[in-house]
Amino acid sequence: MLGYVVPDKPELKIREYELYSGYYCGICKSVKLRYGQIPRMVLNYDFVFLALVLSALRPSTEKIKQERCPIHPLKKRTVVYNEPAVDYAADMMLLLTYFKLMDDQRDEGGLKPAAGLAALKPVYKKLMKSYSEKGIMIQRELNELTSLEEQKCSSLDRAAESFAKLMEEVFAADTLTDDSHALELLRRIGYHTGKWIYLIDAFDDLEENAKSGSYNPLLLQWDYQPEKEEMQDFRNRIRQRVEFNLLFYLAELSKAWDQLSIARNRGLVENIIYSGLLRKTEEVLEKGNTKDAKPL
Amino acid sequence: MRKETQKMQNPYEVLGIKEGASIQEIKAAYKEQVKKYHPDRHQDNPLYELAEEKLQEINEAYDYLMKNGSYSPGGTTHSSNNYGGGQPRQSPEFRQVRIDIDRGNLGAAEAALNRSKNRGAEWFFLSGMLSLRKGWYDEAVTNVQTAISMDPNNVEYRTAMNNMLQTSGAYRTNAYGRGYGSTNDELCRMLQCYCCADMLCDCI
Numbered sequence: 090m091l092g093y094v095v096p097d098k099p100e101l102k103i104r105e106y107e108l109y110s111g112y113y114c115g116i117c118k119s120v121k122l123r124y125g126q127i128p129r130m131v132l133n134y135d136f137v138f139l140a141l142v143l144s145a146l147r148p149s150t151e152k153i154k155q156e157r158c159p160i161h162p163l164k165k166r167t168v169v170y171n172e173p174a175v176d177y178a179a180d181m182m183l184l185l186t187y188f189k190l191m192d193d194q195r196d197e198g199g200l201k202p203a204a205g206l207a208a209l210k211p212v213y214k215k216l217m218k219s220y221s222e223k224g225i226m227i228q229r230e231l232n233e234l235t236s237l238e239e240q241k242c243s244s245l246d247r248a249a250e251s252f253a254k255l256m257e258e259v260f261a262a263d264t265l266t267d268d269s270h271a272l273e274l275l276r277r278i279g280y281h282t283g284k285w286i287y288l289i290d291a292f293d294d295l296e297e298n299a300k301s302g303s304y305n306p307l308l309l310q311w312d313y314q315p316e317k318e319e320m321q322d323f324r325n326r327i328r329q330r331v332e333f334n335l336l337f338y339l340a341e342l343s344k345a346w347d348q349l350s351i352a353r354n355r356g357l358v359e360n361i362i363y364s365g366l367l368r369k370t371e372e373v374l375e376k377g378n379t380k381d382a383k384p385l
Numbered sequence: 386m387r388k389e390t391q392k393m394q395n396p397y398e399v400l401g402i403k404e405g406a407s408i409q410e411i412k413a414a415y416k417e418q419v420k421k422y423h424p425d426r427h428q429d430n431p432l433y434e435l436a437e438e439k440l441q442e443i444n445e446a447y448d449y450l451m452k453n454g455s456y457s458p459g460g461t462t463h464s465s466n467n468y469g470g471g472q473p474r475q476s477p478e479f480r481q482v483r484i485d486i487d488r489g490n491l492g493a494a495e496a497a498l499n500r501s502k503n504r505g506a507e508w509f510f511l512s513g514m515l516s517l518r519k520g521w522y523d524e525a526v527t528n529v530q531t532a533i534s535m536d537p538n539n540v541e542y543r544t545a546m547n548n549m550l551q552t553s554g555a556y557r558t559n560a561y562g563r564g565y566g567s568t569n570d571e572l573c574r575m576l577q578c579y580c581c582a583d584m585l586c587d588c589i
Contacts, residue, residue, distance in 0.1 A: 100565075221416075222420075246520075330523070333522075334523050336553040336557060337552060337553040337556075339556045359563070363559065363565060
């Protein structure tokens, strides 16, 4: 979960933007109210998407407050509160953060992950109590992911599978709905969101991974040989195929979304699905091509 | 058929469910068992090692059942009647595979394809269709491409390829239909960057 899932802000209505911010701040507040200050540092846009998709299935409108907070002391902000979808997204965010820290500790060691783990430990224990089954499944997929990395798996689909399955589990919020059809669709949304995040991140980080020698399935599947090929040529060589895959995920994601019965926030979620994700896709696909150099 | 007999116990027994249990039942039993033997519960406890061993068995059993769809000690292969001469377009060997893919019995289809020795164009095509159902779109394209290069005149393979390309294109068309891209000139790009920066400042 890396913050790729964002809205296309210029295309949002102002009230939609306000609401989006309200969900963002809502997650932060929800964490603070239930777990204290420290875990608030891990906030991430991807989980706002999760909260929005889940909230869309619930007919009641969200409760909104205008509030100040220590991070933005000057201006009052819109905050969505008492919203089960927001609480759920916050919980999943913390659970994944804890697992991520465990992973970092195993890979790099050092004080930073250890400190984070120590700080989050009580939260983690609580979460594993309330979501024990989900926690087990998520942990399982993460272990699988790590072992595929260790084996230097050269298949994109195989490597992305665990992360996609993990996200599937995260989106299937069975504590919020027991409609099995809706849960199935949420799983599909989660699965394809996971695949999209995994691939776009892999494509985005090609240079970095090639330089540091860290694992990236794209380098292996399409056989990147630094002495024979410039990275930009490699990018151009695989771009079309990567684009096909990314758009396929988004096509399946949007198909599943269209089949859900949506009670609210349609415009906002569809801004993300049809605009935000596509813009991000094109931005990352064009990476390195000079015409896309950022102004200023 | 039963390759792992010495190494592995019957995975259904390990998970404590009856043979032929559905995926839901397998998952439920797996979660149940993992909870029981989770190392967190047996820390500083003489049973720790035993629990760990048991957990590994459970994981193996679960992996086995998930990867193979089902575990059939007797084996239920379909006799393959290979034609001696030219390859038929839809060989009877793969009839069951096609049915399984259509019905979503992906484990059974995968097992049958892995068993098959007849790896012609149709095998690649069906592997592609299986990947497609699994959500492995990249492998789907590779396999169907191979099928097409082996049998360039086959309409079924080409149609499948076109459908895949169309799915991916349709999303973009849909997005354009909703007004995406109308703000795509240079000035707007600059504004957009400004907005992105603005969004970060606004929210974080």
